Amino acid sequence: MKEIRLHGLGGQGAVIASDILAIAFAEEGKEVAAFPAFGAERRGSPVAAYVRFDDKPIREKCLIYTPDCLMILDASQMEANSTFAGAKPDCALIVNSPAPLNGFSRPNINLIATIDATGISRQELGRPIVNTCITGAFAGATRWVSFESLVVGLKEFFKGAILEKNTRAAQRGFNEVTVTKVDH
Amino acid sequence: MTDTALIKRQMKVCNGNKSAAYGVRLCRPDVISVYPITPQTPLLEYLYEWRAAGLLDTDFIEVEGRTFTATCGAGLSFMFDSYLWPPALRLPVVMANVNREASPPVQVSAGNSDMMVVKDGGWIQIHVENCQEILDTMIMAYRLAEDPEILLPVQVSYDGFILSHLSQKIEIPAQSEVDAFLAPVRNVDRPKLDPDEGNTFASWVRGTLLVEFYYKHLAAMERVKRKVCEVEEEFYNIFGRRYGGLIEEYRTEDAEIVLVSFGSEVGSIRVVIDKKREEGMKIGLIKVRVFRPFPAEAIAKALRGKKAIGVLEKNLCWGWNSGHLFMELKAALGELNTPTPMANFVDGFGGIDVTLEGIERSADITWGASQGKPFEKLTWIPLE
Known part of the structure; x- marks a missing residue:
């Protein structure tokens, strides 16, 4: 089983991103569980969402404390130690950042992927809703799921012109993600 | 309803509320009564959408037929007086309850105090573990509620947030399979309000007549223990899934x-x-x-x-x-x-x-x- 934790701000689409990923993994025959952190939903406040996928049925209903991957939709969440708590060895970090993270080091984070999701989303969608772009960057960096399967997830939430725009944002995330391996 | 609207057997990623909504849609309720207060869940919103799109042949206000409703936390507390009527009148209502703490102070969480407050209201209460079991139990609930030996309302509870907002891969059965499973209760003689056919409902009852109400209600509750297992065995034969019956x-x-x-x-x-x-x-x-x-x-x-x-x-x-x-x-x-x-x-x-x-x-x-x-x-x- 692999576990992914998404950190962002309300309105960036972290919860929808978790569902898109779940549909993509299911498309490839995996069992999935995706869910948000529960609370009063407020635009702009820190939010978290969670995804598990496995070849076997997923039974646990608890939150994710030992992620294999962290997806950071907003740079502000990089400041909190809790964001990185419990990272498993070889944890992948996917960050919305216009530039590579110079000098960044956290225990167990062995892969750092950066993508200018805010910039790409502004260009493709006309607004900084970064979730679809960063799911593309996730697929490009980890290769845990194919881009085609991701599009199946996108189709569940978007139609017509909005689908086209979000597919482009995800495609650019997939293509333009910068991956750095870290040796501790 | 066109044939293309009929659901085919398929795998789909659904959250708990959508799983419940699919279960209800497959049972083709005639009536869905709605009391849209806060807290509310997206369950009924999925059903509105399907109704609007012509995928669900249901009236939202009526007086007879197969019925469904849904509630949640404080909504259940507010309906307490009405809650006691369906079991007393032996009306086979199926209701989803998306568990939330019922008790103040105000919070948003998935405790089970809402269902515990009403556990002795005379309903059959089933509580489930995951999204597939939500869908499957909705279907079994109609078969159980409408069985002529039972005729009691069924409340299917699932933990709010933890299940209602959890997306899992589930198998949605084909409409034809659910129709076949529910066929034995298709023509059950449902109580109805009909001005041309005199019937007494909810009249003043006292003495031994009330004893008869209680006696029969209690006896039906005992029959549920066997019936739950029988219904699930038939469900297993068609759909290949079972949950142990009572435990x-x-x-x-x-x-x-x-x-x-x-x-x-x-x-x-x-x-x-x-x-x-x-x-x-x-x-x-x-x-x-x-x-x-x-x-x-x-x-x-x-x-x-x-x-x-x-x-x-x-x-x-x-x-x-x-x-x-x-x-x-x-x-x-x-x-x-x-x-x-x-x-x-x-x-x-x-x-x-x-x-x-x-x-x-x-x-x-x-x-x-x-x-x-x-x-x-x-x-x-x-x-x-």
């Missing part, structure tokens, strides 16, 4: 201690049971699916000879210094005549996560109890 036993056969629980945390408890088994602890699990009628006989049989019992739940029974399941189990096990150590663990209030570590702690304390170690009757896991 599900998990690795209990040679277990020396058993954890008992219900709802979403049962899945997490299974994970802990497997871990403890690998470490050599002889531990099992009983999942209580049907809370009303309480499966006292089945539970007592499953727990006979066990050395200690741990009860995990997220509700409180004021005045008993325990949760409700614990108190019910005490009553059910009274017939065993052997005082088995029983420890109660409460967790999950106010949105607190029910963690694997907390469950493991419950298992360890229960194991200690089986070895003669002293233990508290009630342990608040979040305060440990």
Whole structure:
């Protein structure tokens, strides 16, 4: 089983991103569980969402404390130690950042992927809703799921012109993600 | 409704609310009564959308037929007076209850206090573990409620947020399969309000007539215990899935201690049971699916000879210094005549996560109890 934790701000689409990923993994025959952190939903406040996928049925209903991957939709969440708590060895970090993270080091984070999701989303969608772009960057960096399967997830939430725009944002995330391996 | 609108068997990623909505849609209710207050869930919104798109041939206001409604937390509290009517009139209503704490102070969380407040209202109450079981139980609920031997309303509860907002891959059955499964109750003689056909409903009742109401209601409740298992066996024959009927036993056969629980945390408890088994602890699990009628006989049989019992739940029974399941189990096990150590663990209030570590702690304390170690009757896991 692999576990992914998404950190962002309300309105960036972290919860929808978790569902898109779940549909993509299911498309490839995996069992999935995706869910948000529960609370009063407020635009702009820190939010978290969670995804598990496995070849076997997923039974646990608890939150994710030992992620294999962290997806950071907003740079502000990089400041909190809790964001990185419990990272498993070889944890992948996917960050919305216009530039590579110079000098960044956290225990167990062995892969750092950066993508200018805010910039790409502004260009493709006309607004900084970064979730679809960063799911593309996730697929490009980890290769845990194919881009085609991701599009199946996108189709569940978007139609017509909005689908086209979000597919482009995800495609650019997939293509333009910068991956750095870290040796501790 | 066109043929293209009929659901084919398919795998789909759905959250708990959508799973419930699919289950309801497949049962083709004639009437869905809606009382849209806060808190509300997206369950009914999915049904509105399908109705608007011509995918569901349902009227939202009517007076006869197969019915559905849904509620949640404070919504259930507000309907309390109405809640008592369907069982008394033997109306086979099916209702989803998306569990939330009913009691103030204001919070948003998935405790089970809402259903515990109404557990003695005369409904059949079933509580489920995951999204597939939500969908499947909705379908079985109609078969159970509308059975001429039963004619009682069924409340299907699932933990708010933890299940209502959890997306899982589920199998949605084909419309034709559900039609076949429900065929035995298709032409059941449902009570209806018809000005041309005089009928008395909810009239003033006293004395031995009221005794007759109560006597028959109680007897029907007892019949539910057998009927739940029969309905599920037929469900299994068509759909290939079953959940143990009244209770599900998990690795209990040679277990020396058993954890008992219900709802979403049962899945997490299974994970802990497997871990403890690998470490050599002889531990099992009983999942209580049907809370009303309480499966006292089945539970007592499953727990006979066990050395200690741990009860995990997220509700409180004021005045008993325990949760409700614990108190019910005490009553059910009274017939065993052997005082088995029983420890109660409460967790999950106010949105607190029910963690694997907390469950493991419950298992360890229960194991200690089986070895003669002293233990508290009630342990608040979040305060440990």
